[in-house]
Amino acid sequence: MTVTPQADGYVIILRPGDHQKVTHPDRYFVPYDSVIPSGDDNFHICLHPTEEHENCFFAPSEAM
Known part of the structure; x- marks a missing residue:
């Protein structure tokens, strides 16, 4: 999983293997x-x- 903070929220990229449904x-x-x-x-x-x-x-509280 790749998580990138933006000005108004997070962009999350998931690839096969990152989550059981992906x-x-x-x-x-x-x-x-x-x-x-x-x-x-x-x-x-x-x-x-x-x-x-x-x-x-x-998200971890320090990342919010």
Whole structure:
């Protein structure tokens, strides 16, 4: 997973192997006001019901 902060949110790039549902490279955008603090020092993304649908994104609190 590649996470890049932008002025208004994060751009996330996932490739096969980064997530169990990912079968081809995908790009997601998550506005900062939709980011949830993670309980660890890692980024996490929830894809549901398919890899085309990002429904939650967690970021380390120091990255927010």
